[in-house]
Every structure is written in structure tokens, then in C-alpha cells.
Amino acid sequence: MRGRLQAAAWALYAERGYDRTTTAEIAARAGVTERTFFRYFPDKREVAFDGSAEFMASFTDAIAAAPAGLGPMEVLLRAFRSMEPMLADNRAVNEPRQAVIGATPALRERQSAKAAAMTAALTQALRDRGVEAKLAALSAQTGMALWDHAVRAWYEDPSVGLGVHLDRAVQALRQLSAGDA
Amino acid sequence: MRGRLQAAAWALYAERGYDRTTTAEIAARAGVTERTFFRYFPDKREVAFDGSAEFMASFTDAIAAAPAGLGPMEVLLRAFRSMEPMLADNRAVNEPRQAVIGATPALRERQSAKAAAMTAALTQALRDRGVEAKLAALSAQTGMALWDHAVRAWYEDPSVGLGVHLDRAVQALRQLSAGDA
DNA sequence: GTCTATACTGAGATAGAC
DNA sequence: GTCTATCTCAGTATAGAC
Numbered sequence: 013m014r015g016r017l018q019a020a021a022w023a024l025y026a027e028r029g030y031d032r033t034t035t036a037e038i039a040a041r042a043g044v045t046e047r048t049f050f051r052y053f054p055d056k057r058e059v060a061f062d063g064s065a066e067f068m069a070s071f072t073d074a075i076a077a078a079p080a081g082l083g084p085m086e087v088l089l090r091a092f093r094s095m096e097p098m099l100a101d102n103r104a105v106n107e108p109r110q111a112v113i114g115a116t117p118a119l120r121e122r123q124s125a126k127a128a129a130m131t132a133a134l135t136q137a138l139r140d141r142g143v144e145a146k147l148a149a150l151s152a153q154t155g156m157a158l159w160d161h162a163v164r165a166w167y168e169d170p171s172v173g174l175g176v177h178l179d180r181a182v183q184a185l186r187q188l189s190a191g192d193a
Numbered sequence: 194m195r196g197r198l199q200a201a202a203w204a205l206y207a208e209r210g211y212d213r214t215t216t217a218e219i220a221a222r223a224g225v226t227e228r229t230f231f232r233y234f235p236d237k238r239e240v241a242f243d244g245s246a247e248f249m250a251s252f253t254d255a256i257a258a259a260p261a262g263l264g265p266m267e268v269l270l271r272a273f274r275s276m277e278p279m280l281a282d283n284r285a286v287n288e289p290r291q292a293v294i295g296a297t298p299a300l301r302e303r304q305s306a307k308a309a310a311m312t313a314a315l316t317q318a319l320r321d322r323g324v325e326a327k328l329a330a331l332s333a334q335t336g337m338a339l340w341d342h343a344v345r346a347w348y349e350d351p352s353v354g355l356g357v358h359l360d361r362a363v364q365a366l367r368q369l370s371a372g373d374a
Numbered sequence: 375g376t377c378t379a380t381a382c383t384g385a386g387a388t389a390g391a392c
Numbered sequence: 393g394t395c396t397a398t399c400t401c402a403g404t405a406t407a408g409a410c
Binding site: 120122151161 | 264265266301302303305306308309327328330331332334335337338339341342345346362363365366367369370371372
């Protein structure tokens with residue numbers, strides 16, 4: 013049912029836009045009542061981000077699984093690299109999804125919140141490895157910046173793997189931070 | 194009127210919490226009707242972030258005003274340092290504000306969106322100086338991470354200035370990014 | 375599954391400033 | 393008279409309580 017509601021929501025969001033779609037319509041297209049919609053999703057926005065919890069869990073699991081003795085950034089970069097297969101699979105799904113999200117302020121706001129939650133989760137995963145709190149937060153935020161940069165570059169140029177783009181992002185970061193303070 | 198509505202909203206948010214405060218109550222306390230509230234604020238959340246546009250403008254103005262020939266990170270750090278007086282003034286106002294925001298999911302979500310908007314504004318300000326798009330984005334995101342780190346450290350330890358904490362944040366970043374990729 | 379509170383929108387009327 | 397701010401009224405949709 014979750015999947016049917018999601019499919020119905022995406023179809024309607026794409027057809028008429030998020031704002032012009034009511035939760036009643038989504039439910040009707042899925043063949044259930046409006047109330048059922050809210051049993052599966054806490055609010056109308058959340059439908060657009062289903063699966064983000066699993067994605068986040070993959071990250072934090074990879075961080076927890078990294079060998080001991082690595083620095084925080086090394087741990088994050090390893091985790092990022094481990095996500096490449098999953099990212100490649102989801103690419104075809106994500107691009108139209110992003111188009112709708114980008115065109116809808118309410119969904120962009122939720123996406124910002126999701127990104128913040130992801131950063132918080134990375135921070136916590138690093139702290140669980142013994143990294144001091146503020147350093148963990150700085151690492152997680154910087155890591156997210158690298159991740160963003162690499163993913164964007166990879167979307168532009170898929171001829172090389174995400175790993176290569178991550179290396180380049182790290183290079184760029186080193187140059188940036190080496191500049192005079 | 195804007196100020197009266199804001200004051201009323203903050204008083205009620207602090208008294209009974211954001212969720213248990215209705216827009217009608219805010220308006221009533223300010224001596225106007227509910228409809229008037231929505232003439233000044235697009236939604237109930239936005240009252241809590243009044244002035245953020247001006248804050249953002251200060252940042253981007255400082256970036257635009259920086260001398261030519263500096264690298265993106267140098268430009269950002271200069272802008273950050275220029276914000277210290279304003280930050281010191283607002284500290285007494287911001288701390289209780291943050292308490293309410295932190296306790297309210299809806300306001301935290303809006304705050305994430307504001308942070309994302311700030312990052313986007315920094316990115317654009319760097320691009321206006323001729324910095325390439327993805328490098329500008331990476332710089333802005335990394336800069337925000339430094340800013341966060343420094344501000345948090347400064348709240349914990351105000352015995353030294355924000356500038357000192359910024360220097361330390363840059364040091365930490367260098368160590369992080371110097372680690373093996 | 376039903377009912378209700380409340381956030382938000384739109385159109386038009388009123389009143390005061392200039 | 394024009395402009396702008398506020399109010400009045402009527403309504404829809406989300407979300408939560410029961």
C-alpha cells in the first residue's frame with residue numbers, strides 16, 4: 013500500500029504539481045480513503061522522500077563498519093565510495109524526482125531538513141567512533157560538501173566513476189583550505 | 194505592526210510553545226485580526242526568522258566588497274570576521290530564540306531551509322566574483338561548516354573572539370583534509 | 375472511520391492618510 | 393480622488409483527536 017500511495021502521489025505531482033494535488037486525490041487514486049494516506053505518511057511532503065531513512069542507514073552502517081584507526085575524513089570517504097553502486101541504480105529514478113522537488117518550495121524545505129538530518133546522523137556515527145563532538149560536526153559538514161560536489165560532478169560527467177570525482181573534490185578542498193586563513 | 198506581531202508571537206511561543214499557539218491568538222495579542230497577520234508574514238513559521246534576510250545581505254555585501262585577487266575561502270573568512278560585531282550584539286536575543294526553535298520540529302525544518310538559502314547566497318556571491326560554479330558551491334558549504342564550528346565554539350568559550358575560533362576551525366579543517374584521501 | 379481544529383487563501387468592503 | 397492598511401466573510405486542505 014505504501015508503494016501504491018507513493019506511485020499515485022508521484023504521478024499526480026508530476027501531472028498537476030504538488031500544490032494542486034490534494035491528499036484526498038492521492039488516496040483516491042490509490043483506492044483508499046484519505047485517512048489511510050496519513051496512516052502511512054505523517055504528512056503530504058514526506059511521500060516525496062520515502063527511502064531516505066534507508067539511505068541514511070547505509071551511510072551510518074558503512075561508517076560503523078570502517079576499520080579502527082582511520083581519521084574522520086578517511087572514514088567518511090570510505091563510506092561515500094561504498095555508496096556508489098546504490099547511487100548508480102537510483103539515478104534514473106532520482107532525476108525526475110529532483111525536478112519536482114526543485115520546483116516546489118515546500119519540498120525543497122523538506123529536502124533541506126533531510127540533508128540536515130543526514131549531517132546529524134554522520135556526526136553521530138563519527139562520535140560513536142570516538143571523534144570529539146565539534147570535530148565530528150565539522151567533519152560531517154565538510155564531508156557532505158564533498159559528497160555534494162562529487163555527486164554533482166558525476167551527474168555532469170558519468171564517464172568516470174564517483175570515486176574519481178570524490179578524489180577531485182578532496183583535491184579542491186585541500187587547495188581551498190591551504191589558502192591563507 | 195510587523196514588530197508588534199513578532200513580539201506577540203515570541204511571547205506566546207515562549208509561554209505555551211509554538212504548536213499550542215494559533216495565528217488568531219498572535220493576531221489578537223497584537224490587536225489585529227488573523228488576516229492581518231498573513232499580510233505581514235507568509236506563514237506562521239516565518240515570524241521566528243525575521244531579520245534573516247538582512248543578515249544574509251550583510252554576508253553577501255561583505256563578499257562583494259572584498260578586494261580582488263583573493264581566493265574563495267579567504268573572501269569568505271574575511272566576510273565571517275566582519276560579522277563578529279553583529280553576532281555579539283545579537284547573542285542575548287538569539288539564545289532564547291534558539292531554545293524555542295530547537296524544541297519545535299517545524300521551526301527546525303525552516304531553519305534548515307534558511308541555512309540552505311544562506312549557502313546558496315554565499316555560492317552566488319562567489320560566482321559573482323568569477324568563481325566557477327561547483328567550486329563556489331564547495332567553498333560556500335565548507336565555509337558554512339567553518340562558520341558553524343567557530344560560532345559554536347565561541348558560544349562555549351567567549352573568552353576569545355570569534356576570529357580566534359575561526360582560525361582554529363581552519364586549522365582543524367586543514368588537518369582533516371590533509372588526511373589520506 | 376468520523377469529526378474537528380487550525381493554517382492559509384481569495385474577494386470585496388471600509389476607513390484613514392495624503 | 394487615490395493609495396494603502398485593515399477587516400469581513402467564505403472557503404479549502406492538512407493533520408490530529410477521538
